[in-house]
Amino acid sequence: MPRTPGQRAGLTHDAVLTAARTVFAQRGLPGLSMRSVAGELGVAPNALYSHVADKTALVDALLDDRLGALTPPPPDADPVGGLRDVMLATFDLLAAHPDLVPLYLARQGARGPNARSLGAAMTVLLARAGVDSDAAGRVVRALIVSTLGYAALATADEANLAPPQLRADLEVTLGWLLRGAIPRT
Amino acid sequence: MPRTPGQRAGLTHDAVLTAARTVFAQRGLPGLSMRSVAGELGVAPNALYSHVADKTALVDALLDDRLGALTPPPPDADPVGGLRDVMLATFDLLAAHPDLVPLYLARQGARGPNARSLGAAMTVLLARAGVDSDAAGRVVRALIVSTLGYAALATADEANLAPPQLRADLEVTLGWLLRGAIPRT
DNA sequence: CCAGCATACTGGACGGTGTACAGTTCGTCC
DNA sequence: GGACGAACTGTACACCGTCCAGTATGCTGG
Numbered sequence: 138m139p140r141t142p143g144q145r146a147g148l149t150h151d152a153v154l155t156a157a158r159t160v161f162a163q164r165g166l167p168g169l170s171m172r173s174v175a176g177e178l179g180v181a182p183n184a185l186y187s188h189v190a191d192k193t194a195l196v197d198a199l200l201d202d203r204l205g206a207l208t209p210p211p212p213d214a215d216p217v218g219g220l221r222d223v224m225l226a227t228f229d230l231l232a233a234h235p236d237l238v239p240l241y242l243a244r245q246g247a248r249g250p251n252a253r254s255l256g257a258a259m260t261v262l263l264a265r266a267g268v269d270s271d272a273a274g275r276v277v278r279a280l281i282v283s284t285l286g287y288a289a290l291a292t293a294d295e296a297n298l299a300p301p302q303l304r305a306d307l308e309v310t311l312g313w314l315l316r317g318a319i320p321r322t
Numbered sequence: 323m324p325r326t327p328g329q330r331a332g333l334t335h336d337a338v339l340t341a342a343r344t345v346f347a348q349r350g351l352p353g354l355s356m357r358s359v360a361g362e363l364g365v366a367p368n369a370l371y372s373h374v375a376d377k378t379a380l381v382d383a384l385l386d387d388r389l390g391a392l393t394p395p396p397p398d399a400d401p402v403g404g405l406r407d408v409m410l411a412t413f414d415l416l417a418a419h420p421d422l423v424p425l426y427l428a429r430q431g432a433r434g435p436n437a438r439s440l441g442a443a444m445t446v447l448l449a450r451a452g453v454d455s456d457a458a459g460r461v462v463r464a465l466i467v468s469t470l471g472y473a474a475l476a477t478a479d480e481a482n483l484a485p486p487q488l489r490a491d492l493e494v495t496l497g498w499l500l501r502g503a504i505p506r507t
Numbered sequence: 508c509c510a511g512c513a514t515a516c517t518g519g520a521c522g523g524t525g526t527a528c529a530g531t532t533c534g535t536c537c
Numbered sequence: 538g539g540a541c542g543a544a545c546t547g548t549a550c551a552c553c554g555t556c557c558a559g560t561a562t563g564c565t566g567g
Binding site: 333365368369372 | 514515516518
Binding site for chain 2: 242309318
């Protein structure tokens with residue numbers, strides 16, 4: 138999107154984020170550079186630094202942005218089923234956009250607002266299942282770790298493992314974790 | 323280790339690997355470049371390419387090399403305890419060398435000979451616990467995913483989670499997984 | 508013993524990266 | 538209307554992985 142020179146670009150943090158999203162969608166992770174994002178905006182690479190601290194800050198924002206596509210489980214859902222479904226949905230999101238996975242791994246899962254709200258919704262479900270809030274954090278971590286890990290396996294290049302197979306394996310694993318974490322009723 | 327010019331360096335794949343190990347130990351992941359490894363050997367950067375296909379191949383070798391520090395569980399060990407101990411030892415190894423973790427994550431856990439032999443030893447234990455070899459692969463994956471994931475959390479920069487705490491959490495998680503995977507006796 | 512050859516290695520370069528510094532141009536507010 | 542601060546550009550630095558063309562070395566067959 139080149140501009141006629143002499144005019145202002147009028148960038149904002151959101152505009153940069155949007156451009157990053159576009160570049161990332163079209164050219165994947167290796168194509169995501171400050172220069173490519175700036176090019177998408179018709180702007181010099183350094184111009185981005187007025188709106189974004191770092192490349193890592195931009196990537197963080199991008200990650201949480203993508204997490205917004207996930208709908209948190211409703212508070213009145215069945216705890217075990219609800220938790221399993223969010224994690225499987227997360228797996229599906231990551232499997233559909235393989236280039237996201239290395240980014241999440243490098244950041245250990247993003248701590249933006251969307252990530253937080255998902256975590257909160259999961260904690261609510263766990264509370265209803267009798268898990269106190271101290272333990273809930275640990276359980277959420279265990280679930281996320283497995284989900285991210287299986288997503289990583291599913292998006293590996295050398296993948297001799299088929300994603301549907303891994304999705305099934307993840308489901309089994311989540312069952313073990315939830316059965317262990319939630320006191321028998 | 324500069325040489326007097328005009329003489330051969332006499333590099334080998336092993337020499338390159340050793341140099342890489344040294345550089346990595348001293349300068350960490352960001353300091354590990356083809357140029358720095360070559361510098362350690364007193365050699366031009368391109369010289370490495372006579373002994374190593376890629377930087378990624380070098381890193382792969384380095385990863386499996388470090389995995390050699392782990393001793394596989396003996397075949398006659400208690401299955402649950404033995405499996406738990408290998409994974410905790412793996413966690414400790416990674417926690418002690420934080421820069422290893424991003425590399426393992428990027429490669430989804432290394433497929434070199436050392437990694438294979440560890441996997442084989444784990445499969446043996448699982449077989450003795452009544453898990454057939456098909457399911458064993460899945461269980462091993464589940465265990466590794468959690469272990470790597472917790473190690474990643476333990477080595478995160480922003481870590482508000484203390485490593486000993488995470489180690490304890492991992493132990494609990496491994497218990498859940500093993501209890502789920504191994505049929506009740 | 509010497510010719511020939513494959514291999515190891517060097518020098519230099521290409522195209523890329525993230526980002527710092529200095530300067531210019533613009534919108535906005537007193 | 539003049540000053541100020543922010544936005545943006547041009548340029549540059551210090552890296553990166555890797556390729557290409559050349560040179561020198563050690564080993565091998567005659």
